[in-house]
Amino acid sequence: MHHFHYSGSDLHCESVDLAAVAKLYGTPTYVYSAATMEDHFRRLQRSLAGLDVQLCYAAKANSSLAILRHFSNLGAGFDLVSGGEIRRVLAAGGHVKSSVFAGVGKTEAEIALALQHGIFSFHVESEPELARINHVAGKLGLKAPIAIRVNPDVDAHTHAKITTGKSDNKFGIPLKYAAAAYEAAAKYPNVQIKGVQMHIGSQLTSVAPFVEAVTKVGPFAADLKAKYGISYFSIGGGMGIVYREALASGQAAWWEAQPAEQRPLTPESYGAALVPLLQPLGLKILLEHGRFMVGNAGVLLSRVEHLKRGAAKNFLIVDAAMNDLVRPAMYDSFHEIVPLHRDSSRRALVADVVGPICESGDCFAKDRQLQEVGEGELVAFMSAGAYGYTMASRYNTRAMAAEVLVRGSAFELINARETFEQMIAGEKVPAFLK
Ligand SMILES: Cc1ncc(COP(=O)(O)O)c(C=O)c1O
Structure with a gap:
């Protein structure tokens, strides 16, 4: 059991509308239910x-x-x-x-x-x-x-x-x-x-x-x-x-x-x-x-970049990638993907849900039955609270995602999205290359 549910048409964590979290902190962002x-x-x-x-x-x-x-x-x-x-x-x-x-x-x-x-x-x-x-x-x-x-x-x-x-x-x-x-x-x-x-x-x-x-x-x-x-x-x-x-x-x-x-x-x-x-x-x-303590207590919020209609398949390209949530690439694991705004008039879509990383392993779901979501819309990867952020990396120089904790109607940033400067802070070009 967990505290993620639609209230009206909008996905909530406890009493918090997840779209409000994405608006404030951007995506990809992990959100957890206390x-x-x-x-x-x-x-x-x-x-x-x-x-x-x-x-x-x-x-x-x-x-x-x-x-x-x-x-x-x-x-x-x-x-x-x-x-x-x-x-x-x-x-x-x-x-x-x-x-x-x-x-x-x-x-x-x-x-x-x-x-x-x-x-x-x-x-x-x-x-x-x-x-x-x-x-x-x-x-x-x-x-x-x-x-x-x-x-x-x-x-x-x-x-x-x-x-x-x-x-x-x-x-x-x-x-x-x-x-x-x-x-x-x-x-x-x-x-x-x-x-x-x-x-x-x-x-x-x-x-x-x-x-x-x-x-x-x-x-x-x-x-x-x-x-x-x-x-x-x-x-x-x-x-x-x-x-x-x-x-x-x-x-x-x-x-x-x-x-x-x-x-x-x-x-x-x-x-x-x-x-x-x-x-x-x-x-x-x-x-x-x-995993039992936190797995179903977390989701990863992501924004749709494009719906690309290919010759053989459709690709739903989102702004989260395998560096943010590696479980599908690493263990072939399944994460349910749902739109933040539910709408019964949406058309059905079958697509591979993929991230922007330059390898074919950057795939969250193959031939997944979804409700059609368009550019700019928000989706949630369910059951992402365990082995999500802790297994994330900076592959492709992508910053570590933000993390937010919800309790009731309150929510707070518990880990700010990494900046580019933080990512390269320990690096330097040696004198012999200058
Ligand atoms: C020694 C040990 N303790 C605890 C855990 C946590 O397991 P889980 O997250 O499935 O509860 C693991 C995971 O492999 C482990 O090896």
């Missing part, structure tokens, strides 16, 4: 009632300072994967002390930064990394809290590029070697064993892989509790969101109309399946959702 994020956060919490839960919002999904602050205000910690993300949390006024630090290649400087700010725990991905964490903690005279990321070899049935818990993925230590890794950890003087972690992938649309992974790793977590007194189990794995009928899925009626066997994963079904498996462990449960 209410949707809060709703998703609270639903997830409610669905796991009965467990001691710490939600560590995965900052990689959307790490704008305002978004981090919003989740921090709601009580979230963070799942962080770089020194940059740690610094973002600090800049946003969030708590590193309730955050975890994941990633297969943490540098010594990043480990030191996390330790100095009292990270809740490191999610350790390999034995060499364990040695490095021990070494850095020793130099600082600190003890590093750790959990080992175990790779449960579970197929999450998601896109290959966002599967993380199979034995051929780079992540974690195979479950069969994990006991030895904990024995090694217990011998390090500057490491404190605190928990166990796993993560099986992103955009999971059924509860079965979560159940399989918890069933596989749960008994191991219980052994670790008995042996090392661990206090938490991080059951990472990202709940999926609705992309195909994204706009309609903002309405409760849409969910009710879905046949039970086709209904997308909800926090309620996730909780109903997992709470009975997790409760007997008596451990604190950490969650690391990113």
